[in-house]
Amino acid sequence: MRSRRLSLLLALTLLPLLASGGETVRVLVQSSPLAGSQYYAASELWSQIRTGDRLELVREADNRHDRNAVRVEWKGRQLGYVPRAENRAVARALDAGEKLEARVSKLRQDPDPWRRVEFEVFLLL
DSSP, X not given: OHHHHHHHHHHHHHHHHHGGGSOOOEEEEEEEEOBTGGGTTHHHHTTTXXXXXXXXXXXXXXXXXXXXXXXXXXXXXXXXXXXXXXXXXXXXXXXXXXOEEEEEEEEOOOSSGGGTEEEEEEEEO
């Protein structure tokens, strides 16, 4: 957790200098398994999802189970959530209006739903 905060801090302080040329810089701030995929549309959409596909991160500040909840969607369909143990930095960045991008990084046929889909979150500078 501390390393994520440090990488986010580094990105926020040093990398804007690199982006001064007008180009967008993508900084990897988190790589996570998809939480709760067995309860949402991931199984139904499995054959359509590809590595590299863009995901939407939707803040659920009023979620009664987790005040830092961040829903993960693919083409408007909920796939699951950013894991509770890893969602605080993403929730704060979304609340602060930071530009984030998420993409599918790994897909596996695995009996453990926590190992089926992994995704990466990037800060756009």
